[in-house]
Amino acid sequence: xxxxxxxxxxxxxxxxxxxxxxxxxxxxxxxxxxxxxxxxxxxxxxxxxxxxxxxxxxxxxxxxxxxxxxxxxxxxxxxxxxxxxxxxxxxxxxxxxxxxxxxxxxxxxxxxxxxxxxxxxxxxxxxxxxxxxxxxxxxxxxxxxxxxxxxxxxxxxxxxxxxxxxxxxxxxxxxxxxxxxxxxxxxxxxxxxxxxxxxxxxxxxxxxxxxxxxxxxxxxxxxxxxxxxxxxxxxxxxxxxxxxxxxxxxxxxxxxxxxxxxxxxxxxxxxxxxxxxxxxxxxxxxxxxxxxxxxxxxxxxxxxxxxxxxxxxxxxxx
Numbered sequence: 001x002x003x004x005x006x007x008x009x010x011x012x013x014x015x016x017x018x019x020x021x022x023x024x025x026x027x028x029x030x031x032x033x034x035x036x037x038x039x040x041x042x043x044x045x046x047x048x049x050x051x052x053x054x055x056x057x058x059x060x061x062x063x064x065x066x067x068x069x070x071x072x073x074x075x076x077x078x079x080x081x082x083x084x085x086x087x088x089x090x091x092x093x094x095x096x097x098x099x100x101x102x103x104x105x106x107x108x109x110x111x112x113x114x115x116x117x118x119x120x121x122x123x124x125x126x127x128x129x130x131x132x133x134x135x136x137x138x139x140x141x142x143x144x145x146x147x148x149x150x151x152x153x154x155x156x157x158x159x160x161x162x163x164x165x166x167x168x169x170x171x172x173x174x175x176x177x178x179x180x181x182x183x184x185x186x187x188x189x190x191x192x193x194x195x196x197x198x199x200x201x202x203x204x205x206x207x208x209x210x211x212x213x214x215x216x217x218x219x220x221x222x223x224x225x226x227x228x229x230x231x232x233x234x235x236x237x238x239x240x241x242x243x244x245x246x247x248x249x250x251x252x253x254x255x256x257x258x259x260x261x262x263x264x265x266x267x268x269x270x271x272x273x274x275x276x277x278x279x280x281x282x283x284x285x286x287x288x289x290x291x292x293x294x295x296x297x298x299x300x301x302x303x304x305x306x307x308x309x310x311x312x313x314x315x316x317x318x
Contacts, residue, residue: 007083010036010043011159015167018259026173026278026289031164034263034296038079039072041160041294045182046076048155049144050084059142064089066134067144068127070221071100072295073180077144078107089141091130093123097221098302120215121207122226148230152182153189161190164290171195172287175241175274177203177266177294178210179222181229187292188236199238203266203273205248211240219303219313220245220265222294241273246314248272252297252304253316262297265304 003009013035018028033041053059065081067073068091081088090104093114105111112134118125135143146152164187165171174191176184188200207216208224210232218224252268255261270291278289303309310316 005083006037007043007047007079010047012163016261018261020275023275023278025281025283026274026287028274028289028291029168030261031160031290031292033160033292033294038075039296039299040076040264041183041292042073042076043080044159045146045152045155046073046080048159049149049151050077050080050086052151052154053142054084059086060140061085062140063087064138064141065144066131066138066141067091067146068124068131069104071096071104071299072222073146074104075100075107078104082107089134089138091127091134093127095123095219095221097299099299100221118226120209120226121217122215124226128227146180146182147225147227149182150231150234152180153185153231153234156183156186157190158186160292161187165190165194168288168290170288171198171290173199173201173289175201175203175270175277175289175291177223177270177292178208178232179225179229179266181210181231181235183292183294184237185231185235189234192236200236201273201277202235202237202240203270204240204242205269206242206244208242211242213242218245220248220269222264223248223266223269239277241277243269243272243276245269246316249304249310249314249316251275252300256297256305261293263293264295264297264299266295267293268304 014032016030018030036043064087066089074090078088088108089110091112114123114126205224207218209215248268251271255263
């Protein structure tokens with residue numbers, strides 16, 4: 001297919017069957033969302049939500065779009081706001097990677113960086129505080145609010161969830177990393193409709209409060225949260241697996257070194273969770289296990305794929 005604009009090429013990402021030497025008891029399939037136009041699964045939500053609110057009249061061409069982001073969603077929204085000739089105000093924090101910050105700042109002139117840690121040891125609560133402050137000052141503005149906006153979950157129900165279900169005759173397990181919860185909510189709803197016996201496994205990391213964990217400083221962006229997303233109440237989750245950030249990083253390196261997969265931090269978390277879940281599990285048959293790698297590794301060159309950073313923060317020596 002020939003596109004006039006790269007941003008029109010969102011979705012229909014490839015699926016890879018990943019042959020893992022230590023997990024021969026499952027068929028593992030990976031949806032590679034890094035093949036979306038700006039490099040992440042968040043393109044689906046950015047494109048869908050902006051089209052939706054333009055079509056419903058909830059915003060007009062003069063509306064200021066506001067959102068808080070740790071990276072990927074900010075890049076996606078900034079890109080699609082340019083496509084639709086909308087102004088975008090992005091609130092980031094000092095934990096953002098230099099790669100993501102550079103991209104966002106090149107796509108919008110309105111970037112606000114939070115440097116003060118919130119009560120949960122992260123920055124999200126203070127980012128949200130800044131969003132509300134801007135929204136109160138700017139009369140014609142729209143807060144995307146990825147943690148509560150049902151359009152976020154609808155985006156993944158209508159696109160990613162549908163694609164996954166269309167590609168398989170049988171789905172036994174779906175492993176999804178949880179952050180703002182739009183992906184797991186939309187995908188789980190679609191999968192459960194068509195494959196009601198499929199198990200949805202939510203994957204989180206230590207230090208995240210989403211499923212009642214004790215808050216602490218986290219280093220890997222794109223997974224976990226210092227608040228419980230409102231959207232999570234509509235997700236159809238069967239089980240939860242929580243992994244360490246160290247194991248997530250180690251799995252990212254394994255994916256690159258053994259399988260030539262240059263994947264983002266949450267992808268390592270997912271692989272760690274899948275190993276943990278199936279390592280000693282007795283199965284009557286070989287199940288189809290689906291997981292979603294949200295982005296590519298090029299967003300993590302200064303942290304996850306930086307030798308010194310790995311040694312200093314996690315005593316991982318490469």
